[in-house]
Structures are given as structure tokens and as C-alpha cells.
Amino acid sequence: MASYYDDGRRPLRTWAVSVLSTIAGSALSLLPFVAQSAVWPAFGLLVALGWRMLRPEMWGAWVALPLGLIDDLIGGAPLGTSAALWTITFLAMDLADHRRVWRDLAVDWQLAAVAILFVTAGAWAIAVFSGGAGPLWTVAPQALLGALLFPAAMRVCAALDRWRLGKGAATTF
């Protein structure tokens, strides 16, 4: 990742904002409510996907690994759940980028929706495998809500991106 833009000056803000905002998204699950089923979308994933769609060249796929691990630690999921699923998703995104000839919001949204469904179903499967979880339908609201909220997450990322880069945000990194 660094090799591509390594011109000797990458201020802290340019890379820390994206990482910290993803961690903040994961930390949204710390809000002090006690839920009886998983309705809260995985905001950490939404923000990570938002950055991935907005700046495809910014992160290598491996960045999803530590971010997912932090998401696991914050959310209390079996360690490795998000780390594996997010990294697989990011690798798949790279493959998709190689193949597609056009990108706009609709295509990004579709890809993100598939990714969110995959990660939610995968997290459910791992929870079943490693102890116990409810029936599959209990995670459907979470996945749907996540897919619907994705453009909002992308807007948040875009606003942070403009602040992160300051002037001339559209063309420089």
C-alpha cells in the first residue's frame, strides 16, 4: 500500500482518519442498550466498505485483517470472525475491480450489499460453529439494515475524506 504513494510525506491525518473512523464504527456496538437479537448493523464493516469504495487504491486487502480483529475484540465475537470475513471480502473486491468495466453508486452499492450479506451470514455461521446462535432469520434485519444504510456510511466517509485531505481533495491523496 505504502509503496505506491510513498513520497516521503504522509501526514498522520491522511491515513489515521480512515482507520480510526472504522474503529469508531465498530465501537458503535458499545452503545449501552441490551438487545435481545442482533438488529444493529455492523457499522465497522459499513465504514470500512465505504472507504474501500470511495478510495479503492488507498488500502491493500491486508488492512482488513487488523481492522477486523479489532472489530472482533470490541464486539466480543469469536476472534478471527471479522478478521477472516472482511479480508476475504476485500480480496473479492479487488477481483471484482479487475473485471468490471464501469463503476457508479449503483454498482458500488450492489457490491457492498453482497459483501454485507456475505459477512453477516458468515458471522452467523461462525457463531453457530463456535458455540451457538439463533436461527438464520434473526440476522436478516441486521443484513438488510446494513445494506440500506451503506450509502449513508459512504457519505460519512466522503465528508471525512474531504476533511482529511483538505484542499484539492478530489485529485490528491
Next chain:
Amino acid sequence: MPPPRHRDRGFSRRISNGLFFGYVGAVAGIVAAIALVLVARFDPVAFQGIRGLALDLTAPFSGVTRGVVRGADDIADRTSGYFAAGSQNSDLKAQLAEARRALIEAKVTSLENARLKRLLGLVEQGGKPIATARIVGSSLSGQRRYATLSAGGGEGVRAGQPVRSAEGLVGRIAEAGHGWSRVELLTDGASTVPVRLLRTGQPALVAGRGDGGLEVRSTQSGAQPFHRGDILVTSGTGGVFPPDLPVAVVTASNGEVATARPLADAARLDFALVLPEAVSAPPPPVGGR
């Protein structure tokens, strides 16, 4: 917009090496993460240290904001009460609702009374609680039903200990950090509690369904069917849970299988008690060692 050309290798060896090792790292990471999942499957208490540390670092956030949320609840209640006072109609409705609630409470109290009468003399068996703590939050987007408790290893809380509130059993400790711990609620898909029916004394198992409900299965063949409103209390069989803690009330019955609702609603709890693990006689040693 054309797709990004960022993954073009171009002619720079440095860039293509960077991309290559990035992918190698990602794939190796996936393998390592899957290994972690396997560890979690076969040794659920692994990595308690790092998980407890993460819990200690993140839980205070829930602890602080919990007060704000409860305060906001109170303000909302008071505001709506102020507006309702303007109209006698809603005032009367509120009174009616209050009366209904009181009626239900009276019914519960009479049940509780009957239960306490039966339990008199058995209370001495329960050990002293290890810690009294606040429930501050839960894993909102996770698949497991965990709640966060403001007591941890520093107070003597260990994984496996049962947790109760004034209303009844809440769950058991899944993992403990130094100052905070996670409670596996009764409704978690992995939770199973041996209980008995208060009415008949017949043994049953209460298992979490993961969707907020509980499933009750009789462990007797040809047992009497459950009735709606039946109270289930822990039987104490097999240790861990002390006997005679109220657990759940049956909401719908389908013969030998019934659905139930926990008596202690984790979403409305403020305080919970951590109890010592009930010890049962150890099983006789199997020969050979």
C-alpha cells in the same frame, strides 16, 4: 466512471512486489484468522487475557453513556407525563394501565409468595454473592447474546459463575476482564439451564434460542404437558447454578416442548449479582490413570 486502475502492476518492480506481498499477507491472514476461529470452537476460554483487556478498554464507554441513556429515558417519561396531564382522557388511560400493571404485579407477587414459602429453609444453601454490579450494555451487532457487567476478575468474578438479579437468573459469566465481564444471557443460543417446573417438580431443560425466546424441553418421557404461566426454577442438577432460582415463565406450550420468557429482562436490569459456582459432588474417577 471507469474502474480504478490501481491494481495495474505497470513496470515498477517495487509496486508489483508491494502488491504481491500485500496479497500474500492477506491470504496468510485469512488462514490465521480461520485458525483463530477453530481455536474458539475447541477451546472457548482461549485468549481470555487479550479479550478481557479489550473488554476493560471498551466497556467504560458503555458504562458512562448508560447513565445518559437512562437519564434521557427519565426525561422522556416526565415530558410525556406532563403532556398527558393536560388531557383527562389520557390521564384515565394511564390510571387504567397502572391498575392493570398493579394487578399483574399482585399476581406475580402471590406466585412469588407461594414460591418463597416453598423455598423457606433452602435459602441457606446459596453462597454469598461474589459481586454486585451494573449491567451496562450488550453486544448489539454480534450473533451471541452477551451483556456487559461492571465487575471483573478484580472482584473475584470468573468465567462460568451464575448471574442473577432480583427477578431471577440472568445468565452466566462468559469471560472476565479485570474490571468488567461479559454475561452469556439465558437467551443466548449456547445457554442451557437444568430447571424444574415449580408446579409439579418435573425436570426440564431451558435452552436459549438466540432470538430473545427460550425453549423448554422436558427431560422426562411421558411427562405432563407444560401450561402457559408455569414458573421454572433452577434444579441445581449438575452444579454451576444454585437450586431454586426463578428462571423463566412459560408463554406457549406445545406438549412436551414449550417456549418461555426469562423472568429477568436483561434490557431493563440495572443491577445483577454474581454468585459462586454451585459445587456438586465430583464424579467418581474413571480407572486407568
